[in-house]
Amino acid sequence: MEYQILVINPGSTSTKIAIYHNEKLLFEENISHSTEELSKYERIIDQLDFRKEMVIKTVKEKGFSLEELDAIVARGGLLRPLSGGTYRINQQMVNDLKEGVQGEHASNLAGLIAFDLASKLNIPAFTVDPVAVDEFIPEARISGIPEIERRSLSHALNIKATARQAARDLNLSFSECNFIVAHLGGGISIAPLLKGRIVDVNNANESGPFSPERCGQLPVGDLVRLAFSGKYTFRELKKRMVGQGGLTAYLGTNNCQEIEEKIKAGDEKVAEVYHAMIYQIAKEIGAMATVLKGEVDAIILTGGLAHSKMVTDGITEYVQYIAPVKVYPGAMEMLALCQGALRVLRREEEPLEYIVEGVK
Numbered sequence: 001m002e003y004q005i006l007v008i009n010p011g012s013t014s015t016k017i018a019i020y021h022n023e024k025l026l027f028e029e030n031i032s033h034s035t036e037e038l039s040k041y042e043r044i045i046d047q048l049d050f051r052k053e054m055v056i057k058t059v060k061e062k063g064f065s066l067e068e069l070d071a072i073v074a075r076g077g078l079l080r081p082l083s084g085g086t087y088r089i090n091q092q093m094v095n096d097l098k099e100g101v102q103g104e105h106a107s108n109l110a111g112l113i114a115f116d117l118a119s120k121l122n123i124p125a126f127t128v129d130p131v132a133v134d135e136f137i138p139e140a141r142i143s144g145i146p147e148i149e150r151r152s153l154s155h156a157l158n159i160k161a162t163a164r165q166a167a168r169d170l171n172l173s174f175s176e177c178n179f180i181v182a183h184l185g186g187g188i189s190i191a192p193l194l195k196g197r198i199v200d201v202n203n204a205n206e207s208g209p210f211s212p213e214r215c216g217q218l219p220v221g222d223l224v225r226l227a228f229s230g231k232y233t234f235r236e237l238k239k240r241m242v243g244q245g246g247l248t249a250y251l252g253t254n255n256c257q258e259i260e261e262k263i264k265a266g267d268e269k270v271a272e273v274y275h276a277m278i279y280q281i282a283k284e285i286g287a288m289a290t291v292l293k294g295e296v297d298a299i300i301l302t303g304g305l306a307h308s309k310m311v312t313d314g315i316t317e318y319v320q321y322i323a324p325v326k327v328y329p330g331a332m333e334m335l336a337l338c339q340g341a342l343r344v345l346r347r348e349e350e351p352l353e354y355i356v357e358g359v360k
């Protein structure tokens with residue numbers, strides 16, 4: 001059987017759209033959104049129509065028709081904690097994405113767009129390895145106060161897909177080796193994979209290193225003081241932390257190529273902030289090596305920032321004592337989503353059902 005599949009992947013700084021014919025890429029468009037463009041939306045859910053229209057327009061402009069599609073597959077969002085795999089998007093999932101049961105995030109929009117378009121076309125909509133994939137070991141859940149649990153929210157899709165590719169490239173079995181995968185994008189997830197499972201990870205929205213547009217882990221006392229200072233509303237402070245934090249807060253942009261130009265031109269202040277991000281990434285990789293008790297087959301750097309030699313060389317200098325560093329620039333998310341849908345369409349795998357206990 002032949003399948004034409006639309007892949008939709010909204011990230012914090014971009015919307016990626018692709019059409020595949022089986023595994024063959026027919027087109028891929030990566031539309032970047034500036035901090036300014038997105039800052040006019042109060043909440044991420046407010047971007048729904050903007051991002052949906054962008055998908056419809058892009059498909060048309062590329063000379064394709066939605067009516068030719070056999071399925072739509074979308075990056076999964078902040079759903080309830082769930083195991084990895086391919087899920088058919090159902091009404092319960094749509095409700096949870098709209099509500100943002102584990103918080104707001106651009107990937108919550110993908111399933112909503114896919115479900116809406118697919119329902120009108122009478123074709124299935126899927127999601128694969130959503131952000132909420134949870135394979136934590138019990139000790140990774142404990143935060144330090146019982147009211148707050150550490151949660152598994154990460155770039156699970158790209159982390160797993162890149163780790164599988166690295167295992168193939170190293171001639172290792174994915175389920176038998178240990179990796180630390182650092183997804184370095186608008187947000188940063190650093191995950192130790194113990195025999196293929198993400199047993200811990202910083203929550204890319206609230207913890208770990210600061211990133212091009214997120215604050216990462218903050219000193220808690222100062223954060224509480226800031227929250228009660230009257231300077232920010234709840235929503236404003238959240239936006240400051242995710243979207244307008246990190247490099248954006250210090251340097252006014254999430255565009256690392258622009259930042260690197262300034263560094264090359266000799267701007268020492270910019271270099272200091274950029275180096276601090278690299279330093280924090282390396283420190284988190286070191287922490288995750290401890291989770292794996294030092295038994296690390298490779299450290300894998302992926303995501304948009306892995307295109308930068310300044311970043312990958314900077315990190316490598318700190319962490320190469322742990323294990324060999326492998327660089328996979330960009331993200332394999334689009335192909336991984338397509339392949340997840342194909343496995344189900346070809347009946348190689350049963351789609352998983354998103355069921356919430358006690359809700360019909």
Ligand SMILES: Nc1ncnc2c1ncn2[C@@H]1O[C@H](COP(=O)(O)OP(=O)(O)O)[C@@H](O)[C@H]1O
Pocket residue numbers: 011012013014184185186187212254255256257260303304305307308330331
């Ligand atoms: N060649 C490059 N050099 C430096 N930074 C880059 C390069 N390409 C992309 N980036 C940075 O990567 C980040 C986006 O990563 P990406 O994984 O595409 O984003 P998202 O998290 O939105 O999916 C941006 O901060 C961008 O400036």
Ligand SMILES: CCCC(=O)OP(=O)(O)O
Pocket residue numbers: 010011012013105106107131153154155185186187188189203204205
């Ligand atoms: C919460 C982890 C997922 C994430 O942050 O994705 P983006 O970087 O694409 O926003």
